[in-house]
Amino acid sequence: MxxxxxxxxxxxxxxxxxxxxxxxxxxxxxxxxxxQHGRRMGFGGYDVILRSPLTLPISVLMPAYNEENTIVQxxxxxxxxxxxxxxxxxxxxxxxxxxxxxLVEAFALEKVDRPLRxxxxxxxxxxxxxxxxxxxxxxxxxxxxxxxxxxxxxxxxTRFPLVCAIDADAILERDALLRVVKPFxxxxxxTIASSGIVRVVNGCTVRDGTVTEVRAPRNHLAVLQVVEYxxxxxxxxxxxxxxxxxxxxxxxxxxxxxxxxxxxxxYHTDTVGEDMDLVLRLHRVYRERxxxxxxxFIPDPVVWTEAPENLRTLRRQRNRWHRGLLECLWASRRMxxxxxxxxxxxxxxxxxxxxxALGPLIEVCGYAFLVVSIALGxxxxxxxxxxxxxxxxxxxxxxxxAVLLDQxxxxxxxxxxxxxxxxxxxxxxxxxxxxxxxxxxAQATVxxxxxxxxxxxxxxxxxxxxxxxxxxARTQSASGS
Amino acid sequence: MKFDALLIAVAVxxxxxxxxxxxxVIRGSVRARRERAHARVTERLxxxxxxxxxxxxxxPRVPRGERDALLELVLRYxxMVRGRDAERLTDGLVEQGAIAYLMQRLxxxxxxxxxxxxxxxxxxxxxxxxxxxxxxxxxxxxxxRTVAARGLAAIRDPxxxxxxxxxLADPSRWTLSLIAENLMAMGPSAVPPLLDLxxxxxxxxxxxxxxxxxxIRDPxxxxxxxxxLREAGLNLRAQAAAALGKxxxxxxxxxxxxxxxxxxxxxxxxxxxxxxxxxxxxxxSSLASAMPDDNWxxxxxxxxxxxxxxxxxRRQLERLTHHEDRFVRDQANAVLEVxxxxxxx
Numbered sequence: 090m091x092x093x094x095x096x097x098x099x100x101x102x103x104x105x106x107x108x109x110x111x112x113x114x115x116x117x118x119x120x121x122x123x124x125q126h127g128r129r130m131g132f133g134g135y136d137v138i139l140r141s142p143l144t145l146p147i148s149v150l151m152p153a154y155n156e157e158n159t160i161v162q163x164x165x166x167x168x169x170x171x172x173x174x175x176x177x178x179x180x181x182x183x184x185x186x187x188x189x190x191x192l193v194e195a196f197a198l199e200k201v202d203r204p205l206r207x208x209x210x211x212x213x214x215x216x217x218x219x220x221x222x223x224x225x226x227x228x229x230x231x232x233x234x235x236x237x238x239x240x241x242x243x244x245x246x247t248r249f250p251l252v253c254a255i256d257a258d259a260i261l262e263r264d265a266l267l268r269v270v271k272p273f274x275x276x277x278x279x280t281i282a283s284s285g286i287v288r289v290v291n292g293c294t295v296r297d298g299t300v301t302e303v304r305a306p307r308n309h310l311a312v313l314q315v316v317e318y319x320x321x322x323x324x325x326x327x328x329x330x331x332x333x334x335x336x337x338x339x340x341x342x343x344x345x346x347x348x349x350x351x352x353x354x355x356y357h358t359d360t361v362g363e364d365m366d367l368v369l370r371l372h373r374v375y376r377e378r379x380x381x382x383x384x385x386f387i388p389d390p391v392v393w394t395e396a397p398e399n400l401r402t403l404r405r406q407r408n409r410w411h412r413g414l415l416e417c418l419w420a421s422r423r424m425x426x427x428x429x430x431x432x433x434x435x436x437x438x439x440x441x442x443x444x445x446a447l448g449p450l451i452e453v454c455g456y457a458f459l460v461v462s463i464a465l466g467x468x469x470x471x472x473x474x475x476x477x478x479x480x481x482x483x484x485x486x487x488x489x490x491a492v493l494l495d496q497x498x499x500x501x502x503x504x505x506x507x508x509x510x511x512x513x514x515x516x517x518x519x520x521x522x523x524x525x526x527x528x529x530x531a532q533a534t535v536x537x538x539x540x541x542x543x544x545x546x547x548x549x550x551x552x553x554x555x556x557x558x559x560x561x562a563r564t565q566s567a568s569g570s
Numbered sequence: 571m572k573f574d575a576l577l578i579a580v581a582v583x584x585x586x587x588x589x590x591x592x593x594x595v596i597r598g599s600v601r602a603r604r605e606r607a608h609a610r611v612t613e614r615l616x617x618x619x620x621x622x623x624x625x626x627x628x629x630p631r632v633p634r635g636e637r638d639a640l641l642e643l644v645l646r647y648x649x650m651v652r653g654r655d656a657e658r659l660t661d662g663l664v665e666q667g668a669i670a671y672l673m674q675r676l677x678x679x680x681x682x683x684x685x686x687x688x689x690x691x692x693x694x695x696x697x698x699x700x701x702x703x704x705x706x707x708x709x710x711x712x713x714x715r716t717v718a719a720r721g722l723a724a725i726r727d728p729x730x731x732x733x734x735x736x737x738l739a740d741p742s743r744w745t746l747s748l749i750a751e752n753l754m755a756m757g758p759s760a761v762p763p764l765l766d767l768x769x770x771x772x773x774x775x776x777x778x779x780x781x782x783x784x785x786i787r788d789p790x791x792x793x794x795x796x797x798x799l800r801e802a803g804l805n806l807r808a809q810a811a812a813a814l815g816k817x818x819x820x821x822x823x824x825x826x827x828x829x830x831x832x833x834x835x836x837x838x839x840x841x842x843x844x845x846x847x848x849x850x851x852x853x854x855s856s857l858a859s860a861m862p863d864d865n866w867x868x869x870x871x872x873x874x875x876x877x878x879x880x881x882x883x884r885r886q887l888e889r890l891t892h893h894e895d896r897f898v899r900d901q902a903n904a905v906l907e908v909x910x911x912x913x914x915x
Contacts, residue, residue, distance in 0.1 A: 128682040132713040143747040203904040274744035482583035493594045
């Protein structure tokens, strides 16, 4: 019994070292990349690109479901984007509140009988509106069909070669479009998608749709997420992008080449992780066709999002994210470990499978075994304490690196007190928050496995009643019942 | 054994984290102090420099350590002064070896240092720097290339135009746009070397040249563009159609009308759009007869262009709302409707 326990503990230990080795490597790559990017910024020539007639025009898609309180502001803020030629397409995904009415009123919308080119399948489109005041605004009203379906409808209404998907509640930097379009301009043939850093807006001052002052949030849960986002974006995604296996283009803000989106059949409506799913399919299709392509992440803060400030909402969000990840991994299981699929198949997907998907399970098991081991006296308490300190130390080290990297890069960073607060929470997050995350994700894994079993049946019901999957955020309560 | 290793690892991690924080804080304060010192030097140099610009006194001499501050200050003034005053400034810099120092930095190992040097040389609008900047157009770093191109355009030396035009072959559209923008700023003087590029073997170069000629809008380019529209490959023909739409004029218009019968839809669509830009009501009937096309974008562009041709165009659109093809009817209706909304608004 003792030797079994001991070898299990060894496995957990080895796993722990492996995961932290990977994190450290990513951190090193990210630091280099981010420094290089910072130096290049000064010679960007963004001002010239802004007025150049050769700059690629962008169609911005904003799906909205029951956003009556924010939608008008969101469109107003979008109109202020510093960019040459762009159009705004708001897709009202069958809202049950007055989202559409607010838009009609604010922008003097008029219903027109404009035919849309239905290149992607999407739910029935009820009406197309154009504005008397804003020449580049189009509103598409359609049956409720979920975010992915709304985005597909939006793509059908676009005129321009680049499409940008954004969340209605995201706050963009004024030059966000200009920044993310750069990779497309640098390598127009290969670049098919790009995105930037997403940051937590809680605590910051927002005026006229832009963040004017950056502060650390008051809410403890939000501070924890600030640290988490910094770690995820600055030290992880930058690194993944550098080795060519980035497959998370944030749903809150990402630009795609329209031709590529059409090539892979648009967004899939049967997953809660539609953004990751699309990017993974882009990887697969382009690899299978042996075409050169780039999916790029720019280490610049471009978009701000509001983090949930209570545990219930946060749990729901994380549950959805983790199920999205699992669904995507399941959908692309054939790519895992295959050299044919390049760095994504060899590094990106296996990493996500072993560390992100199974990680929470192993972590939860690890805690359990540790407790049992102590009870049986297989390992000493001092060893356990030391190991825990080590785990905390690694976590703190990575988070501190991310926070400081941000501090170096962003000139608009907050006061010293804010920095101290962030640094304090890099320690705090290891006591409770981290374990909670592991638990939630383990729970999400169970949810995912349950749902997969009942998948076929659910589909049939869906077809029979003509109902379609609703907006992802609201699916859970429906699928639970 | 294992215990000791763990202990060491824990200690190392915590110490590294603390060290990182300390280093960042120290770096922050060092940077702040350096900035303050820089500001002091700038403040001290500002008076003598103003005297140099306004009263014609010689440029103040500075020790090596303050060279960057001096350069920065001079750069602030060069955007405002022209002619003799500007020359006095740059002569002063040459005398102090600052220019030689910048030229040297054009060969630095770090790309961003080279780019920085190229940028300063460009902003000083120094004729003597043209050959070095032209050479920098072949730099391996994209940033250096674009900055050099921008600098060359700012100097506006006609001798640099052929080099800039050649640089249009750059694989990056970002660079290309920046260079093209500079060529456009130079206006008609850039047209002859661009016309020479029409016979280039490289497709990218020709495509870029066609686009830039369209933006410069010098009628001298019309015959060459018409030739491209008649004879080149698909992509170039489409580009030429767009460019001719921007140039306008009777010759361009008649060739665009002919291009409405092009075998490729991309060219037909661009020609239709270009005719809307030219906005000659006489082309309405041709656009109307080109509208029943198999391709979506040709129909859309024809309809939208018709809406831009005044009363005659709208009459043709109304006629098309009775067309036998449902797609044509729908598109004509839609454009009329959208047009009505926009006019009312």
